[in-house]
Amino acid sequence: MTGTTRQLAAFVCRTKTSDLPQNVQEEAGRAFLNIAGCMLGGAHHDAVERTFRTVAPLSGGPQAHVIGRTETLGLLDATMVNCQASAAHAFDDTHLATVIHPAGPIAGPLLAEAERTATTGAEFLTALAIGIEIACRAASMLMTPPAEPELGWYMTGIACPIGAAAAIAHLRGLSEDHTVMALGLAATESAGFRQTHGSMCTSLVPAQAARAGYLAALLAEQGVTAKEETLEGARGFADSFAAKAHLPHATDGLGERWEMQANMAKPYPCGIVIHPALDGCLEITRQPGFNAAKITRVSLSVDPLCLYLCDRPTPPDSQLAQVSLQHWVAATLVRGAAGIAEGNEAAVADPDIQAVRGRIEAKPDEKVGRASAIVRVEQSDGASFEHHVDHGIGSLERPMSPAQLDAKFMAQALMALPEADATAVLQRCKDMPQLKNAADVAKVMMG
Numbered sequence: 001m002t003g004t005t006r007q008l009a010a011f012v013c014r015t016k017t018s019d020l021p022q023n024v025q026e027e028a029g030r031a032f033l034n035i036a037g038c039m040l041g042g043a044h045h046d047a048v049e050r051t052f053r054t055v056a057p058l059s060g061g062p063q064a065h066v067i068g069r070t071e072t073l074g075l076l077d078a079t080m081v082n083c084q085a086s087a088a089h090a091f092d093d094t095h096l097a098t099v100i101h102p103a104g105p106i107a108g109p110l111l112a113e114a115e116r117t118a119t120t121g122a123e124f125l126t127a128l129a130i131g132i133e134i135a136c137r138a139a140s141m142l143m144t145p146p147a148e149p150e151l152g153w154y155m156t157g158i159a160c161p162i163g164a165a166a167a168i169a170h171l172r173g174l175s176e177d178h179t180v181m182a183l184g185l186a187a188t189e190s191a192g193f194r195q196t197h198g199s200m201c202t203s204l205v206p207a208q209a210a211r212a213g214y215l216a217a218l219l220a221e222q223g224v225t226a227k228e229e230t231l232e233g234a235r236g237f238a239d240s241f242a243a244k245a246h247l248p249h250a251t252d253g254l255g256e257r258w259e260m261q262a263n264m265a266k267p268y269p270c271g272i273v274i275h276p277a278l279d280g281c282l283e284i285t286r287q288p289g290f291n292a293a294k295i296t297r298v299s300l301s302v303d304p305l306c307l308y309l310c311d312r313p314t315p316p317d318s319q320l321a322q323v324s325l326q327h328w329v330a331a332t333l334v335r336g337a338a339g340i341a342e343g344n345e346a347a348v349a350d351p352d353i354q355a356v357r358g359r360i361e362a363k364p365d366e367k368v369g370r371a372s373a374i375v376r377v378e379q380s381d382g383a384s385f386e387h388h389v390d391h392g393i394g395s396l397e398r399p400m401s402p403a404q405l406d407a408k409f410m411a412q413a414l415m416a417l418p419e420a421d422a423t424a425v426l427q428r429c430k431d432m433p434q435l436k437n438a439a440d441v442a443k444v445m446m447g
Helices: 004-014 022-041 046-058 075-087 103-114 121-143 155-172 176-187 201-221 237-241 272-285 304-310 325-335 345-349 351-357 402-413 419-430 439-444
Strands: 093-095 242-244 263-265 295-302 360-364 373-379 384-389
Touching (some): 004 176, 022 402, 075 201, 272 304
Parallel strands (some): 295 360
Antiparallel strands (some): 093 263, 373 384
16 A cells, blocks of 8 residues: 555645635635734744844845845745744644644745745645645644554644645645655654743744755755655654554545644634633623622633643743643733733733732543633632633634634734734735735735
């Protein structure tokens, strides 16, 4: 039988825009709109500024635009900076079954490549859909039962180089043999572990994945080789990154069932496993009689993975607050909102938020699903509130609406652009399927 790596390469090479179901094409457009807004919102984040200052003097010339800025960089450096911006506020997207965030690492290299290779908007979105699909499937064979995962790996850094290589291989029209090598080269560049989560590595790991995948495709095009069975072979990708991988997840129903449709835009700028609790908190803040100043106790029942990834009662800074269940629950209850401002340094230092953080008790509950949570709040006046969230906003059952995506885009775009420009960029992103030149989008997204 044909091996996993070659089956994926064949899919990358043979799939055309006309092969994508309409709902897949629409989801690719939503994914791009969402991640373009995240690139604008994170363009001037401290972590991104530091990376930009590092690579700018070393870059290979003005080849691609840096989103939300006036500068240009070499292709690989622009890819890295733009992808890091998309992840800087942890506001991007998530394939919940594997907890990867694929759109930034795939869109980053595609935006750069579109500036040197003539491509239509429809072709761009097809490559984006293919790249996200391959990344989700690569992660699924490591993470989704009956696979037995190693939860210490940061799956975005592990799977997304492969998706980025697939997207560029498709856009550049690489042969099947070259694409096999591109996927193999990308897989051997996979990296990232959870110990670094809550530092600037949270956004740097996806950025490195984007760069590694882009470079892998370019190297393969020039004849640099990997192994034919890099993904499935003994001591290869699957064997190395999972306690027990399940290879069929990579190829079953390939081209018929699209895993990328399970990749959802995030409604809140923090770890995805925190989100259901925030839905519950926001609902409670709208109840008559609720008063954050009177909170004496907050009880949370959440999926065990939520506490495994985000049990941080006293985060010292905004980076660790991104992955702190306690911080986000407290900030949401105190401010009645869960936006970028609720995760910044001022919010982390807010004494009212800190006080509520100290009154939170969180327990894992195997019966609570990954998109679910139970929130209970008690007050000093005797009032109590409870809300059960069965499916949080941004889950498969409750995806963000078009209006919610537009509002999310504009809130971030206004961090980098005047309102008139932000509105124009929103429309240009929506017009991507009809654009004759996909690079036009990057050119209008300069700050």
